[in-house]
Amino acid sequence: xxxxxxxxxxxxxxxxxxxxxxxxxxxxxxxxxxxxxxxxxxxxxxxxxxxxxxxxxxxxxxxxxxxxxxxxxxxxxxxxxxxxxxxxxxxxxxxxxxxxxxxxxxxxxxxxxxxxxxxxxxxxxxxxxxxxxxxxxxxxxxxxxxxxxxxxxxxxxxxxxxxxxxxxxxxxxxxxxxxxxxxxxxxxxxxxxxxxxxxxxxxxxxxxxxxxxxxxxxxxxxxxxxxxxxxxxxxxxxxxxxxxxxxxxxxxxxxxxxxxxxxxxxxxxxxxxx
Amino acid sequence: xxxxxxxxxxxxxxxxxxxxxxxxxxxxxxxxxxxxxxxxxxxxxxxxxxxxxxxxxxxxxxxxxxxxxxxxxxxxxxxxxxxxxxxxxxxxxxxxxxxxxxxxxxxxxxxxxxxxxxxxxxxxxxxxxxxxxxxxxxxxxxxxxxxxxxxxxxxxxxxxxxxxxxxxxxxxxxxxxxxxxxxxxxxxxxxxxxxxxxxxxxxxxxxxxxxxxxxxxxxxxxxxxxxxxxxxxxxxxxxxxxxxxxxxxxxxxxxxxxxxxxxxxxxxxxxxxxxxxxxxxxxxxxxxxxxxxxxxxxxxxxxxxx
Numbered sequence: 001x002x003x004x005x006x007x008x009x010x011x012x013x014x015x016x017x018x019x020x021x022x023x024x025x026x027x028x029x030x031x032x033x034x035x036x037x038x039x040x041x042x043x044x045x046x047x048x049x050x051x052x053x054x055x056x057x058x059x060x061x062x063x064x065x066x067x068x069x070x071x072x073x074x075x076x077x078x079x080x081x082x083x084x085x086x087x088x089x090x091x092x093x094x095x096x097x098x099x100x101x102x103x104x105x106x107x108x109x110x111x112x113x114x115x116x117x118x119x120x121x122x123x124x125x126x127x128x129x130x131x132x133x134x135x136x137x138x139x140x141x142x143x144x145x146x147x148x149x150x151x152x153x154x155x156x157x158x159x160x161x162x163x164x165x166x167x168x169x170x171x172x173x174x175x176x177x178x179x180x181x182x183x184x185x186x187x188x189x190x191x192x193x194x195x196x197x198x199x200x201x202x203x204x205x206x207x208x209x210x211x212x213x214x215x216x217x218x219x220x221x222x223x224x225x226x227x228x229x230x231x232x233x234x235x236x237x238x239x240x241x242x243x244x245x246x247x248x249x250x251x252x253x254x255x256x257x258x259x260x261x262x263x264x265x266x267x268x269x270x271x272x273x274x
Numbered sequence: 275x276x277x278x279x280x281x282x283x284x285x286x287x288x289x290x291x292x293x294x295x296x297x298x299x300x301x302x303x304x305x306x307x308x309x310x311x312x313x314x315x316x317x318x319x320x321x322x323x324x325x326x327x328x329x330x331x332x333x334x335x336x337x338x339x340x341x342x343x344x345x346x347x348x349x350x351x352x353x354x355x356x357x358x359x360x361x362x363x364x365x366x367x368x369x370x371x372x373x374x375x376x377x378x379x380x381x382x383x384x385x386x387x388x389x390x391x392x393x394x395x396x397x398x399x400x401x402x403x404x405x406x407x408x409x410x411x412x413x414x415x416x417x418x419x420x421x422x423x424x425x426x427x428x429x430x431x432x433x434x435x436x437x438x439x440x441x442x443x444x445x446x447x448x449x450x451x452x453x454x455x456x457x458x459x460x461x462x463x464x465x466x467x468x469x470x471x472x473x474x475x476x477x478x479x480x481x482x483x484x485x486x487x488x489x490x491x492x493x494x495x496x497x498x499x500x501x502x503x504x505x506x507x508x509x510x511x512x513x514x515x516x517x518x519x520x521x522x523x524x525x526x527x528x529x530x531x532x533x534x535x536x537x538x539x540x541x542x543x544x545x546x547x548x549x550x551x552x553x554x555x556x557x558x559x560x561x562x563x564x565x566x567x568x569x570x571x572x573x574x575x576x577x578x579x580x
Contacts, residue, residue, distance in 0.1 A: 118289060118292055118296075120514075121289060121293065121514075121556050121559055122293075122514070122552075122556055123513070123514035123515065123518050123555050123556075123559055124515055125515075125517070125518030125521050126514075126517060126518065126521070126536070126552055126555050126556075129521070129536060129537075129540055130297065130301070130548070130552060133301075133543070133548065134300055134301075206414075206415060210417055211518075214417065214418075214419065214518075214522050217417075217419050217522065218521075218522065218525060218537060220540075233419060233423065236423075237419075237423060237526070240423060240426060241431045244423075247420070247423050250420075251417060251421075251423065251424070252420075255412075255417065258414075258415040258416075259411065259412060259415040262411055262414060262415050263411065266411070
């Protein structure tokens with residue numbers, strides 16, 4: 001007999017359900033952006049600046065008469081791209097480095113973990129500022145910078161997991177049967193370490209959005225007119241005292257997106273711990 | 275003093291050497307030429323070359339680094355390209371502001387996080403526990419620059435109670451330190467709760483309870499000291515992200531600290547200042563983590579053994 005949906009839902013933690021709803025909302029928003037936004041996010045109308053909330057402009061308009069709601073809806077695409085690219089790059093690079101360190105051991109492990117520790121000593125945004133001043137501001141460079149300083153977390157986690165998994169009987173059995181390092185890494189360690197690493201990725205996703213929007217807010221991320229939430233607030237900040245709406249809603253959007261990923265991460269962790 | 279702490283202390287100069295070299299080389303590959311900025315847009319190539327030479331930028335990188343290290347060991351970090359002031363003096367004049375901001379933010383975070391987390395753990399799964407977990411996850415999700423703008427709109431623009439920007443009086447400190455406190459509030463609160471829950475299930479707590487120790491004494495005298503070490507570790511580990519938060523907070527509020535100095539230096543391609551501030555930031559992260567380790571070994575006899 002199949003378990004009724006409501007019974008299943010009541011057994012899952014509340015944080016997981018709310019997190020799933022919020023992130024689904026985000027993904028759907030990014031997919032159907034052109035259908036639900038009332039105006040072009042880039043089109044200016046200098047006769048209609050700082051409009052209040054109305055049916056035509058649900059969140060009002062900004063200093064250039066652009067529709068804030070449309071810009072926020074299109075902004076979901078940037079946020080999702082930030083999360084997907086940064087998490088993927090740092091997770092793959094960090095996990096590989098950490099697992100290799102754990103498996104090979106010796107000087108290789110010491111060297112890898114030493115580099116990881118040094119990157120870890122840099123405060124996140126300071127490292128990102130250094131890299132961005134090196135490569136110049138821009139969306140892709142910003143994602144590279146964020147990926148780079150997220151690598152140590154995954155590398156340490158993967159190294160610890162590898163050490164633990166290596167002592168399990170099935171890995172020892174595989175080794176006795178003559179399996180090589182790569183086979184053990186791929187078949188036995190990577191698949192079993194996937195769960196904790198996935199939880200870590202979900203937990204990192206929220207902080208990726210926060211850091212990326214901070215960097216855009218500081219003017220080091222996307223180009224100025226781009227409908228990215230942090231960049232929108234950087235614009236809106238100049239008109240504090242004239243109109244709060246152009247900064248209020250992008251910030252709310254960031255909070256909801258980050259909250260969604262944080263709740264999802266916590267929910268997944270609770271389920272895995274059971 | 276255990277071997278781990280001594281080992282970390284011995285590694286400190288090596289790590290600083292590697293970090294300083296990496297930063298030095300990286301910063302010298304910045305696009306944009308400070309000599310051309312200083313000489314002005316109408317300067318001839320000869321004038322730009324002369325500025326290059328006076329700044330020592332035409333020498334090989336290794337030679338420049340050698341000069342930099344000799345100076346740095348003697349306490350001389352070079353001269354700011356933009357303000358023409360010694361970098362050491364620039365940092366010394368901005369550092370107290372960041373220190374004040376950071377300390378007051380951590381004070382706020384501790385005042386909220388420790389009692390809040392304690393109460394949540396004592397009444398696990400109760401009403402306050404649920405509210406507390408909700409509050410902390412929201413605090414950890416709010417972008418600090420948004421929170422800053424909301425505070426400014428409410429208290430400065432609408433109510434006119436607090437100064438909008440700058441550091442003119444003690445009341446200028448309120449909004450920036452509250453903004454910076456959001457993230458550590460959430461982390462310290464959650465860590466205190468988790469650590470207390472783990473401690474409360476231990477045998478010695480059950481013994482104390484059986485013996486009839488009162489709730490307040492049980493919680494403050496028996497449980498809390500044993501729950502503190504993970505909280506201290508989290509404070510140390512989290513310092514990096516608080517420094518990052520300080521960069522944003524200082525920029526929004528025009529607070530004249532190191533974060534503000536760093537952003538200005540990046541804008542001006544002011545090599546010596548970028549290097550100086552980065553090294554100070556890395557050194558503070560390492561030192562605070564070391565201090566956290568030492569503090570834990572002082573209050574926790576188990577950590578004293580190797």
